[in-house]
Amino acid sequence: MSRLDEHAEIRKQLPLFVAGALEVDAESRVALHLATCSDCSAELERWQLITGGLRRLPTPQPPAALFERTRALAVAQLAQHREHRRNRIALALLILFSWAVTLAGWPIFRFATGGLLSLLDVNFRQTWLLFVVFSVGTWLAGGSAAVLLSLRRQQEGRLA
């Protein structure tokens, strides 16, 4: 490579050199050239004026009230998020509990009404029909209770 080509090549790399964005070997090649070339060193200084200026640009300050306003909003969001999570867990547990009650309640119900043995009866149709009616009844009661509780909670929230 001729000396002229080398200058052109090095100068092309100077912006990335001052930005610290060159690979290690390219960086050392540029540094080696700069040590012996005053023209390229002068060119480097021009780039450094820009990057140095950028690094020293004063930081614009956010308005003082913005911090408090934002903090209050973000904390409220955090609390809301926490409550949603708690509600999701409570709902999942409630569903599990409801299923447990439904499954455990059915034999008790049959026993109480004197039909425990009919669980093993060949007459499935009647047994499963009763089971479906019982389950739907249980779930409707549970669902209504949940809706009523949630409405009441919303009302309390509005009043508070």
Added chain:
Amino acid sequence: MAASIASVWEGPLGIDAAVVKLRRGDPDALATLMARYQNRIYRYLLRLVRQPADAEDLFQQTWIRVAEKIRSFDTSRNFDAWLFTLARNLALDHLRRMRPSSLDEPKSGDSSEDTMVSRLPSPGPGPFEQLLARERAGRLAVALENLPLSYREVVTLRFEEEMKIEEIALVLATPVATVKSRLYRSLAQLREILETSAGGEVRA
């Protein structure tokens, strides 16, 4: 390349205690992180959207988003990159909604110093030096403000936020080579703007 990006994602000082506490829903940890990052996030947003009122609005949205999404943040990763990515996505959405063309075009018309530059605090004491420094910083800030968005953000992340090239690539979700190429072009364009405005060489 993949290894270098992975090393950038890894938090340099391990898991930040405030981030871990925030994931558990601690509001004090949120205040700690906000205090630590408020100036940087506000500056970054202001560089992207250029209007202080918009930057303030996006600043609020960013921290609300942090409160919403913090549980999905992997604490073994780099929190800075995650936070700046959130802020950037909100700013880009805002710019797309406001004016789709503004994502790539230089600021039209108003290039005076009454928006961002007027909000810059004075660089320090000293009569004549302060005047010179202010004038120089003002010209540079105006030149930066007039760069296209993709150049502006790479410059502010590299020189103001002092992020590594690989870290910038993560925030912008672009390859390292693209970041370098944008950095090169943005510096060349800045120099051109400054030389034109100074009527010649870049001056000290």
